[in-house]
Amino acid sequence: MTTHDLVILGSGPAGMAAAATAVTHGIKPVVVDEQPAPGGQIYRSIESTPVKERRILGEDYWQGKALIDGLGDPRIDYRPGTTLWQLTRRLEVGLLRGEQASMIRARHVILAHGAMERPFPIPGWTLPGVMTAGSGQILLKSAGLAPSAPVVLAGCGPLLLLLAVQYLRAGIPIAALLDTTSTGHYRDALRLLPGALRSAGTLFKGVGLLAELRRAGVRHVRHVTALEAQGDERLERIRWQCGDGAEWHYLSTPLLLLHQGVVPNTQVTRALDCTHDWDERQLAWHPRTDPWLATDVEGVAVAGDAGGIVGAKASAIQGRLAGLGAAMALGRAGEEQTRKEVKRLRRDLARETAIRPFLDVLYRPAAHWRLPEDDTLVCRCEEVTAGELRRMADQGCRGPNQTKSFTRCGMGPCQGRMCGLTVSELLADANGQSVAETGYYRLRPPFKPITLGQLATAAEDASR
Amino acid sequence: MFKRLPLPDTSAQKSVMVYFDGQQVTARDGDTIAAALLAAGVEACRTTPVSGAPRGPYCMMGVCFECLVEVDGVPNVQGCQILVKDGMQIRSQHGARRLG
Numbered sequence: 001m002t003t004h005d006l007v008i009l010g011s012g013p014a015g016m017a018a019a020a021t022a023v024t025h026g027i028k029p030v031v032v033d034e035q036p037a038p039g040g041q042i043y044r045s046i047e048s049t050p051v052k053e054r055r056i057l058g059e060d061y062w063q064g065k066a067l068i069d070g071l072g073d074p075r076i077d078y079r080p081g082t083t084l085w086q087l088t089r090r091l092e093v094g095l096l097r098g099e100q101a102s103m104i105r106a107r108h109v110i111l112a113h114g115a116m117e118r119p120f121p122i123p124g125w126t127l128p129g130v131m132t133a134g135s136g137q138i139l140l141k142s143a144g145l146a147p148s149a150p151v152v153l154a155g156c157g158p159l160l161l162l163l164a165v166q167y168l169r170a171g172i173p174i175a176a177l178l179d180t181t182s183t184g185h186y187r188d189a190l191r192l193l194p195g196a197l198r199s200a201g202t203l204f205k206g207v208g209l210l211a212e213l214r215r216a217g218v219r220h221v222r223h224v225t226a227l228e229a230q231g232d233e234r235l236e237r238i239r240w241q242c243g244d245g246a247e248w249h250y251l252s253t254p255l256l257l258l259h260q261g262v263v264p265n266t267q268v269t270r271a272l273d274c275t276h277d278w279d280e281r282q283l284a285w286h287p288r289t290d291p292w293l294a295t296d297v298e299g300v301a302v303a304g305d306a307g308g309i310v311g312a313k314a315s316a317i318q319g320r321l322a323g324l325g326a327a328m329a330l331g332r333a334g335e336e337q338t339r340k341e342v343k344r345l346r347r348d349l350a351r352e353t354a355i356r357p358f359l360d361v362l363y364r365p366a367a368h369w370r371l372p373e374d375d376t377l378v379c380r381c382e383e384v385t386a387g388e389l390r391r392m393a394d395q396g397c398r399g400p401n402q403t404k405s406f407t408r409c410g411m412g413p414c415q416g417r418m419c420g421l422t423v424s425e426l427l428a429d430a431n432g433q434s435v436a437e438t439g440y441y442r443l444r445p446p447f448k449p450i451t452l453g454q455l456a457t458a459a460e461d462a463s464r
Numbered sequence: 465m466f467k468r469l470p471l472p473d474t475s476a477q478k479s480v481m482v483y484f485d486g487q488q489v490t491a492r493d494g495d496t497i498a499a500a501l502l503a504a505g506v507e508a509c510r511t512t513p514v515s516g517a518p519r520g521p522y523c524m525m526g527v528c529f530e531c532l533v534e535v536d537g538v539p540n541v542q543g544c545q546i547l548v549k550d551g552m553q554i555r556s557q558h559g560a561r562r563l564g
């Protein structure tokens with residue numbers, strides 16, 4: 001098994017910045033990413049996107065070019081299309097590329113595998129034709145694909161607005177933007193505005209997006225309180241309720257794109273058994289980290305959205321900090337030498353993240369968007385409903401690992417990625433206990449399906 | 465539900481021929497399997513083991529596993545993570561196939 005000083009998981013802003021920093025300290029990092037090209041989701045396909053007209057995807061997207069160019073440094077061993085299927089506490093890293101599995105050992109690991117969209121369990125969310133706003137954006141960036149009929153976007157959060165604007169600029173009609181932002185949250189968020197003004201640039205961009213939508217005359221339905229996707233075998237129509245009204249509004253559409261924010265993807269940090277804390281403001285689990293972004297597993301740090309949502313720019317700053325942390329842990333840099341840079345990075349990070357409390361409060365999904373009604377599927381893979389989980393709670397199930405063994409909830413191919421947050425919150429609610437007490441799934445590798453044949457190639461590789 | 469944007473670059477791109485359940489599908493070089501199928505009007509690529517309900521790609525970023533297909537005889541391939549290759553035989557997955 002070959003040993004590498006530093007293995008970085010993910011080539012989004014955090015991973016790319018960590019690699020670039022490590023290189024300046026004489027480290028030759030291995031950067032592993034599942035995607036075929038660098039950039040993470042935010043800067044996805046910059047080098048190959050067919051959408052070349054810069055104003056469509058916007059300047060924030062094209063800014064990722066500099067980081068991606070940095071990844072071309074010959075001292076960085078960048079491995080695209082490579083899946084992490086195992087990571088042990090002794091820093092043995094199992095990789096899979098095509099049919100070839102391998103094991104390498106790391107002295108230090110930076111997890112920068114980013115975020116995923118928060119589950120949005122509404123009736124009918126499993127119908128073909130219901131997807132996420134993130135998926136719509138990925139299709140646009142990577143393949144130049146856009147909705148072929150007027151599309152409905154629903155939910156809340158910056159990504160939803162950005163996608164709407166990108167579609168508009170590309171000439172794609174929007175049937176409706178159904179906004180689930182809670183009325184009271186505008187008021188609550190307003191109190192945090194002074195702090196948010198420290199990252200005024202981000203704030204004004206958000207306001208600009210809203211203005212662009214308004215000017216284009218997009219049907220923007222506010223205060224949506226209930227939403228259902230309907231159809232036989234595929235999405236045919238949606239219906240929704242607004243404000244306090246009990247009246248249902250209907251719209252036929254072949255495509256509904258949902259979004260209610262992003263949350264850290266904790267699959268790997270969970271499997272490593274890092275300590276996680278429940279963040280009530282972001283309504284998500286965060287691996288616990290120190291000021292160097294190190295977790296409580298020796299030699300493992302987390303940078304970027306994987307450790308708590310901070311956004312692309314702050315993710316890159318965290319990547320640099322984690323890269324410096326790695327250099328120090330590996331004895332390639334001293335505290336004296338890095339002090340100035342660290343001070344500057346921490347100041348930049350504080351400025352970039354100043355807007356987070358404002359965004360977290362404004363776009364916090366209301367309880368009924370996170371705790372669905374009894375008939376709604378929570379676990380997409382094993383088709384377990386909220387009602388079944390509540391019944392399990394009545395029968396004494398306190399946590400997700402118990403409901404898992406009774407219902408298979410969380411045992412399907414996605415290994416709980418799509419239901420985990422909902423299950424923890426739902427059981428907490430049903431049992432009258434905190435989410436922290438309720439806990440999360442215990443996870444084990446492989447993180448991704450791997451066949452026996454592929455495993456055999458890893459065993460061969462390891463014994464060499 | 466998706467179409468190619470009429471961009472100057474899209475038409476210039478090399479096309480790739482794949483098969484979905486035996487039917488020929490023209491894809492763009494650089495497409496993931498899931499993107500190519502969506503562009504070709506395929507909405508569902510599998511049915512669930514529990515109820516047999518049809519499913520199609522949901523997240524496009526490797527977390528939901530709704531895009532599972534069989535590729536050249538290998539089952540449970542995440543269509544949104546793998547790029548199309550000329551001549552690829554893609555099959556929809558049906559019924560009681562569980563992982564692990």
Ligand code: FES
Pocket residue numbers: 498520521522523524525526527528529530531532542543544545
């Ligand atoms: S579409 Fe979600 S994993 Fe492929």
